[in-house]
Amino acid sequence: MSRLFPVPVISLLDKRISGDLKDGPIYAYGTQGRSNFPTSGTRVGQGYSMPEKRHYPAPDGTKAREVVNEITYSADPSDFHYMKVNVPCRSACPALTNIPAYIRCLYEGRHSRSYELNRISNVFPGVLGRICSRPCEDKCRHGEAELGQPVNICHIKRAASDFKEPGHIYMESLFAPLGKKVCVVGAGPAGLAAAHDLAAVGFDVEILEAFDKPGGMLMYGIPEFRLPRDILTAEIDSILRLGVSLRTGVRVGRDVAVEDLLADADAVLISAGCYTSRPMTIPGTELSGVQSGLDFVIRANSGERPDLGKKVLVLGAGFTAFDCARLALRMGAEDVSICIRATEEDLRVTEDEIHEAKRERVKIQGLMVAGRIVGDTRVEGVEFFRTRPEGRRADGRRKTVPIEGSEFIAPADSVLVAIGQGAQPIESPGDRDERSVLKADRETFKTSVPGLYVAGDYLTGPTTVIEAIAAGRRAAEKIAEDLTGKRFREWTVRTEQAEVTYRERHWDFIPRQEMPTVESVRERFNPPERETELGFSLEDALEESKRCYLCYLHYEIDMDRCIYCRYCIDVAPRDCIKMVKEVRLNKVGAITGLVETTNWKDVNAVVIDNSRCIRCGACLKVCPVDCISVSKVEIVERMLRKGK
Amino acid sequence: MAREHLVIVGNGPAADEAAPFLRKGVPDARITIIGREVVSYYRPDLLPDFVAGKIAEEDLWVNPLQFYKERDIKLRLGQNVVSVDFSKMELALEHKEVVRFDGMIIATGGKHRIPEPLARFRELVLTLKTVADAKVWIEKLTRVESVLVIGCDLTSVVFTKAILSLGKQVTFFFDPSSPHLFGRSESIREQLAHKMSDLGAEVVDCSKIAKLVQTREDLIEVTTEAGQFRAGAVGAFFGMVPDVKFLTGSGLHIERGILVDEYLQTNFKRIYAAGDCAQVYHPELCDYWVSIGYSNARELGRIAALNLAGEEVQTEAPLSSIFKIDGRPINTSWWMEA
Amino acid sequence: MRTQARVLAEKVAGIRDSDLFGVRSGALPTWCPGCGYYGIHQGLNSCIQQLGLPHHEVVTVSGIGCAGRYPFFTNTYGVHTAHGRAVPLATGVKMGNPALTVYAVGGDGDGLAIGGGHLPHAARRDVNINYLLFDNSIYGLTKGQPSPSSPMGMKTKASPGGTADRPLNATLMALTYGATFVARLFAGDPNAIAEALVEGTRHNGFSFFHIYTPCVTFDKSFKTWDNLKKWVHPLPEDHDPGDLRTAFDQVLKDDFSLGILFKNE
């Protein structure tokens, strides 16, 4: 089952697909694959041996090119659409992490490279390998109905970070200094990601951080038992070492004015995150023992050990609520319940999370909504109404209604309210919204003030870490363009011929490796910061990485040589190869449908449906005329040395 | 025009009661019972007696196959529903068969709940839900003399009596930390404790089980905060949790069990739930209650069938809020799960 | 580029518009997936299309065997005759209405064994039909017995100790019998088959096409796709199809040189 709470796929890919961005020509047209036979025009019986190099006309009639083993690049919208449909995990990742590639690298034992492939797109592999919300796994092809369980992508990422060579240092590809300065406000995921990209293209970057340690929510919002701090700091350092200067303990708007920053730098990026907890609008929140879940987590993560008493009620349904509950247990609470309006199914957390929480004896109580918090000075309990589920909201989340007269009181020593956060207003010029938080354009990140930008959760409201990172990187791209008038990187679809399938059929039957955790709950609690997840052994990691179908491989049948013998269809593991009458395209030239037929007259082509293909390679092995070719198709970020 | 197809998922008491009523109500519909166990319907409530040797295996069986043939009810045994699409009104079986239906009664009952920390020693712990489980016990009891019963739900009590009658010695664990039927009222627990010891069971009120170790064959060492215990076999009785995993993501309203109104209808038209897997909302209570036990399950099964057949029968005010065990009324209107 | 959906769509549309497969019937072939016959089918289809022959003026005559099924998969007139009798019946058809273009198809069992007696006479009679011999050296339809072109020692269910008989060389026979057009081809190269067929169909007289093809189901050792691909190769560049002697020399020294061996207008 896939617990699918909608994760918006970053618009970059969509833009390429919608064809709004037309940078870069289509470089060349594809090879026709390996051949033992002339495809046409030759005298009977000529040339049965495999040609070293061959010429093929481009479909648009342009002159033929050398293409065997050539790597081709394309910015054609339909190619981006292809990537979106056929490499579902990667398109699901806001940061477009090249998932199949890093999984394959790990399998090949190139652990450090595997880590780097992550580092290139998501900056914090070690961190994300632990706490990512994993939109990719919901889309993993291996998770499709008859195919079993999704690949444990996230934990392979962690394995890459766990097993990279000790002291591994990632060699960044850098641009010459530009002599321009950008000031980033907030050292959270968005800020750090932006700082990294800006520094890499030659800006002089300074980060201002209000807390005394960098990391933002990574450092203060995520409990240590999930994310060991050494991992985090190491990855932050690898950003700082690009010459990014960091000033902590500085609260912008209070200690220093935004105007001054603007005067001092060519651009200022505000990525201060969401630290204001949404207040609960019910009677009794002022009572002692009632506190914001976020504050509690931040205190706990700052080394404090707040006393919560024995019985703790957590109001909220997100990751923060679970952090609160699990932290509470580690802070000595004995009976901790998460109280939610709807039901478990509606929780915006992973299944593992629920499972682990329950193992630690966190109770999840559904269908109840707090009416008031009771007690005279100190909290004594919470009065709840039973709720009845009623359909869903537009965003797909469950609607519930309180039931009249169903009040009951649940006793509590303390109550943690974790019902969401918002951005905190910062003293600064520029248009603001009703909550007097700076407004900015979500595409350009520009505010009404020239040179002042906003990005990350501060702009969008609370999202996931991976989304924040992606946002930071996009902001950096925009700022760089605005300040220099040129582009440093471009996205293209890279196609390289692959002679082999890299896979074995029986790998498809390997069961999903689950992340081992500290067995005994007792051991988990002392020390409380002990990491609960133990990480894959190398064996497990390799075993798991074998499971990946490597959807970046593209299988294609060359109709010029196909004899329509249907051998491939016969050995196909599922309905992934089709007898086709016609291929339907949409306006950008992407496939929208393969019209199948069993009428022999109408079978114009036998086509591999790459959106069904599990890359098992069975067809390739049997094809009598070798008309099936495999290529590796990836979206890559190419450095534009001269700029564009 | 194809006959309408009514499917009953599950083959327990509720399902067994529902089927004939459904047939009466809709004489010309196709009716299919899909059960996970390969055996046809039997009396789960008699399993303890079966273990105790009071009754023979044949006594468990209820209907001959002829019963289903006569009523034109299709039995699909040993078949497992893995997902349901209520928008298409299709369900998928484990062997990838897609079955269309026009109405459904979900009566999958419950599955055993084993809380932490016992869960970590799952393989050392026995339960009692199916004939298969019972046979395991019977085989076990030929070799062991002492049994440790942990956590107490309804079955645990009946079961304890059953094995005592075999002359085995029983250590009966109350695990107050783990919520169960009686978890709410101290007084009931005491009364029950007395009852148990009267019957000859050693009653220990203790939680915090640290670990179970199999020291040798047919000997398990249990370490608790109340000291060490030894027993030939360990049984876990923490009640059932509704067996509704296959429905997650189907859009069906599920909290603990499947949420149904007083007519046992779910949030989908013509989809009903009955028995242990249902969580029934009752207007008078302004709350949900969960049926426990054999007779309630049958009653709910009947009501669900009648309603699917087009009648409008309400469930009585929580049937089993007064549920008697050894003469003591037990409230089962709500229960907790860790 | 390969990821260009457009190229794929255009290609498929192109094939549809070319009506290449208008020559097919609606019935899906019952040959095993992977069978070489598909390649031959492909070749004959494009030949008929290249020559622009109206489908109703083509008659396909077959014998018994997997190849016997051929006519059912084409949109031409067809006769699925008795075992081994495709050639004489085709002779009758052609003489019955010389305006028709006639293709006789059959396997090596059909054409060299039970029907073996017809080949010499069709050749010497030089009736203007085209005979395609599908040579896979095995009986497929009857589940794997040796055929007249099976190599000595080939083990099958019917020859557990290996065949004791020497194989027939159909090409050599056709040349010997005086066929006026002889080509040797390979099912794996439909384009070459098409080209030879076009020339052979234009040829006024008996045209013989000896086509090597694998039986993926019953022959795992001899004429497999892999072996055939390894073995076959084109005729020497300088081969003169006009000279019968060089044709003989070719055939005698090399079993797997492919192309139009002999042609006598």
Place this chain on the structure above:
Amino acid sequence: MLRVDVTVEVCGTAGDGTIAAGGLLNQAMSESGFSVLGFDSYPAEIRGFGRCVTRSRIGDRDISALEDTANVLISLDDSQSRARIPFLAPNAAVFFDSNPPTYIQEEDSLTSLLEPGTVLCGLPIADLATEASGSARGRNLTALGGFAGAFGLDPAPFRKVITRKFEAKGAQVLDANLRCFEAGYDFGREQLSDRVPEIFGPRNITEGPERVMLSGNLAIGRAAIDAGLKLYFGYPITPATPIMEYLAAKLPEQGGQVVQMEDEIASIAAVLGSYYAGSISMTATSGPGFALMTELIGLGVMAEIPAVILNAQRGGPSTGLPTKTEQSDLHAAVFGGPGDSPRIVIAPTNVEECYHFTMKSFRIAEKYQTPVIVLTDFFLDNRVENLPMPKAGEEEKAHDNLYPSESDKGNYKRYAATDSGISPRSIPGTEGFQYTATGLEHTEEGIPDYSADNHMLMSAKRHRKIQAALADLPAPEVISPDGALDVGVISWGSTFGSVLEAVHTAHEHGMKVGAMKITSLFPYHEDLIRAFMNRCDEILIPELNFGGQLADLIGRLHGKDVIRMNRATGVPIAPSLILKEIETLVMEGGK
């Protein structure tokens, strides 16, 4: 009574290894000490349509028959196995693939048909096989293993027979197959054994007006010329050769051609071919050559292609008496060849008829789209009569093919099962009416189809058509006074001449005797013949053969046994002999 009595069916599509699995099962069970009786049925196709079913009855004592219900069904292809469900015993165990590559609808699934109580034994056959051997090819063995494991059968015998079967194919193949079997076996033992009934009992059971001179042949040749024959295909054989020689001289005059083929098979094949292409042609032969033609005559009947075959009978069997006359090919002509293959057989009794019947044969062959056999004999072919030059009227020559109408375009049914049985026949070159003529049983559209209903439909159509031809066939002639007769003499072919003379003499002697001439030998005018017989006290049938082939054919129509007068002498029967026979019969009748 058998203590163990289990019928196991393995069912799949040809190509699934069904037959192999069934074979291994039989061997293994017998190795285990059971007694086994197996029966396979499978189509000629390797793939495509065609269900393979192997049945094995397994018991602990000798078995002499097959059961009609199975206790175990091992399904390698559910779409095929569905048809076997009705043949399952109650509580049968059904083994099937529990993880097919794609989802299946209830109405296509095997499990949806099973009666309550059927024991479901699902195992992921293809997956297990693929896991075990890297390919699903060995799934038949996996299924077999699942069966053996479930019933707790001793795996050793299975391993043994599998090894025996595959060791020749090399260690790899053998190993793969064994692994497939084991995978299934383990799964069956672990997952399924608890659900199947114990039907194999204790294991290891070990017990155990200007007149001209004209010969028959010439008359036939002239008829062919007058009919507008274009092609003659033939092979020299006595006594038919003169026809070919005559035509070889005459046909070219009218743009025709005589082709001497390599043998009679080629001749009839070419005739069918030219008729298929729309031009009329014929061949003539004698017994031995006719024997060679029987297969292709069958093709003509099945594919409904016209043909005219003249069989000039001579002494047989085999090369027999090439230069002697005989009427012994009647059965060969009427019944010759395999299968229900009704065809038209006519036999002239004199030279004039040789002309007219040959003429008629072209028209009938075309009208009824079937081979027409003209039976003559050495005597008839070679004797010379003086008679007015026979001339066919235009109506006699008229061609009579039923062409499809334009309106049929698009949904042309070459073999439409019409009331008359005659279907529209298109000629190559006609656009939009392409079809394939086939010797396989086929649908009205001409698509191969072996279904029971279709074979019944088409067989009926073909017989109906042949019976309909009676309308165009010469009726029997009766030569007799009115009223009851003491003796009726029935005869065919050249012999009738003698009969006619004998009967006339008898009339002169005042005997109440009649004669009937039968020229349509198949189909024949049953009611007319019966009517004549009913007037006669005794029926005498003289024939130039040993067994009395006409007597066999129509004798049954008479109330009592007919009197046969058979002569296997190679010489025509003299009228006097027949008359003598008549007299004796009349005497006996008088007493």
